[in-house]
Amino acid sequence: MMEKFLQWLEEKFMPPMARLAEQRxxxxxxxxxxxxxxxxxxxxxxxxxxxxxxxxxxxxxxxxxxxxxxxxxxxxxxxxxxxxxxxxxxxxxxxxxxxxxxxxxxxxxxxxxxxxxxxDGIMEEAAGAGIEGAEAMxxxxxxxxxxxxxxxxxxxxxxxxxxxxxxxxxxxxxxxxxxxxxxxxxxxxxxxxxxxxxxxxxxxxxxxxxxxxxxxxMSVFAPLVDLSGNNYFGVMLPVLLITLLWAAGIHGVSVIGSVMRPAWLIMLDANVAAVADGASMSYGDGGVPYIAPEPFYQWLVWVGGSGATLALALLLVVSKSTYLKQVGKFSLVPGIFNINEPMIFGAPIVMNPILGIPFIIAPVVTTTISYFAVQLGIVNGFTVMAPWTLPAPIGAWMATGGSIAAVILVLINIAIALVIYYPFFKVYEKKMIAEEQADTATV
Structure with a gap:
């Protein structure tokens, strides 16, 4: 079933998305x-x-x-x-x-x-009121x-x-x-x-x-911004598209980010402006207006990179498969800094039915948890575009203006991703061990 789905991705979904990525x-x-x-x-x-x-x-x-x-x-x-x-x-x-x-x-x-x-007219009145420098505006x-x-x-x-x-x-x-x-x-x-x-x-x-x-x-695109910033299904859609594209071998963030980043920046700017005007860091009335600008995904969903693959890297490091253990070793440190191309193409995750399933499911689950955590005010809203190569707990802390709850949520999301990846990892590990033993026997 999954192999047929990946074949559909490669033959039907991937070509138009690849063309979209290269649209000038x-x-x-x-x-x-x-x-x-x-x-x-x-x-x-x-x-x-x-x-x-x-x-x-x-x-x-x-x-x-x-x-x-x-x-x-x-x-x-x-x-x-x-x-x-x-x-x-x-x-x-x-x-x-x-x-x-x-x-x-x-x-x-x-x-x-x-x-x-x-x-000038306004400033002349201000100058008459004794405001220094007002006449020079x-x-x-x-x-x-x-x-x-x-x-x-x-x-x-x-x-x-x-x-x-x-x-x-x-x-x-x-x-x-x-x-x-x-x-x-x-x-x-x-x-x-x-x-x-x-x-x-x-x-x-x-x-x-x-x-x-x-x-x-702004009136034309306001529904897009509101949908992708505050609506659960609108927040989830980029996650699904990005992971599906990666599973088919296309850099999902490059494609979807090109379309969504203007809206994400509008949300971030609105959040920052609200805080600068005295609003609280929490989402909702009297707080920031948007749940999911780009830092939301960066720090709460893509822990270790697209697909929340830091959890998978931790599992591969202790794998009994020689090959997977090596992949884990050279993927763990980049993964801590949110660089997961070695993992995606080394494990591989691309066109791999076994690892492709948790690669999609884990972000869906962490997005759901994170969305409601911000919506309910448990975690602060996002107002800072922290450098994306920071380790996730540090980046989440900075991006939310020092929210300890955001740090805890990152650790929870890593644990959840570990649980989701584990059974698929064990199936794939067993397959790889069998192949390695077969290769050794033929030698």
């Missing part, structure tokens, strides 16, 4: 968003400093919260700005166009979707749509800007410079006409027609 626009979204992760990781740590889990420390830093939060506001608070450039650069390169031009045009298109405000760009809330607009801006650049380049509607002009300067002038088109187009749409594209996109 999704690949550009993946690469562009990933390029912002170092900034998001570092910036989100300042939430812990500004909102420490220890009351004494929270009281100590309270007068300085505004200053402490500045790195967060200029990293996580501007994530869509950085992503717009990175996505535009990646998509342009995929078309063999100038990456810098694609990135700049994408960024300009995104910024044109946001109308700056002239606050002038034009400002509101930051509300420059963070996670603007991610879908950044993606649309990337597509519009780079496709205009590609179309005009293909039709030779560009300004060609003499050969004596340095290449970098020539490339800049080649983007002159496309820049005029995208700027005028976005100006007409956003300013002249008054269409709030960001609000429209």
């Amino acid at each position: 626009h999704l690949r550009a979204v993946r690469d562009g968003v990933i390029s912002t992760l170092p900034l998001i990781i570092i910036g989100s740590f300042f939430i812990i400093i500004a909102q420490p889990p220890i009351p004494f420390l929270a009281e100590l830093v309270a007068p300085y919260v505004g200053d402490i939060m500045i790195p967060y506001r200029l990293t996580v608070g501007l994530m869509s700005v950085y992503a717009a450039y990175g996505m535009g650069y990646s998509l342009a390169k995929s078309y063999s166009l100038d990456g810098v031009s694609g990135g700049v045009l994408s960024l300009a298109t995104f910024l044109m979707m946001n109308i700056p405000l002239n606050v 002038g034009w400002v760009l509101p930051m509300g749509n420059l963070g996670g809330a603007g991610m879908f607009t950044a993606i649309l801006s990337m597509v519009v800007a780079v496709e205009v650049l590609r179309f005009m380049k293909k039709k030779k509607i560009t300004l060609t410079m003499p050969e004596q002009v340095p290449e970098s300067v020539a490339r800049s002038f080649e983007a002159l006409f496309p820049a005029g088109v995208v700027i005028i187009l976005t100006w007409v749409v956003r300013v002249m027609l008054g269409l709030d594209v960001n609000a429209m996109l």
Whole structure:
């Protein structure tokens, strides 16, 4: 039965998913968003400093919260700005166009979707009230749509800007410079006409027609964000798809992450913004608005990597099979740091009916337990994008703002995964021992 299912995965499910993984626009979204992760990781740590889990420390830093939060506001608070450039650069390169031009045009298109405000009048009133420096504000760009809330607009801006650049380049509607002009300067002038088109187009749409594209996109994608962030079946769906793809030999996180990561970042940004505004770390009324941004999966579900394979590595280390014992030895240390390709391709798990079943079941069970643990307020919500190579208990502690319950839940999930993997491991071990003995007998 399982072999027929894996055959169906390989023949029917795998080909379209493989094509989806290589779709240039999704690949550009993946690469562009990933390029912002170092900034998001570092910036989100300042939430812990500004909102420490220890009351004494929270009281100590309270007068300085505004200053402490500045790195967060200029990293996580501007994530869509950085992503717009990175996505535009990646998509342009995929078309063999100038990456810098694609990135700049994408960024300009995104910024044109946001109308700056002239606050001189407001500042004059503030200056009259004695607020120092208020008169120097002038034009400002509101930051509300420059963070996670603007991610879908950044993606649309990337597509519009780079496709205009590609179309005009293909039709030779560009300004060609003499050969004596340095290449970098020539490339800049080649983007002159496309820049005029995208700027005028976005100006007409956003300013002249008054269409709030960001609000429209957020209303369209709000059900997706709510479904994947707070609905049990919506939270479970990425887990099933990722493990199914891995079982068929496709990097599940690369495929599903390309589609889901913009929504996950919107959830994380909303959680962080809520805590920065004084909300509690727990999910629900008065707390963070979303259960399952990406760190939820990283620290509570993918313990040791996709499939919760740290538990399997622990079992293989003590295996009576010589081969499996060796796989366990070279997989355990990477698994502690959430790198499980040696396990997936070494055991192997790919196209292996015996290990494929617990590889899917274990994350389903741990996702269920973790979902209700966060929903019921037993474990804090997620507000920090901790580095994914941290050992899971440490990463979960950081990502939840110092929740000891999250650390305990990680250990519980490892134990549950051990129980689920164990009977399948014993069946596979027996099979491998028999093969090893047969090989020895033939020698």
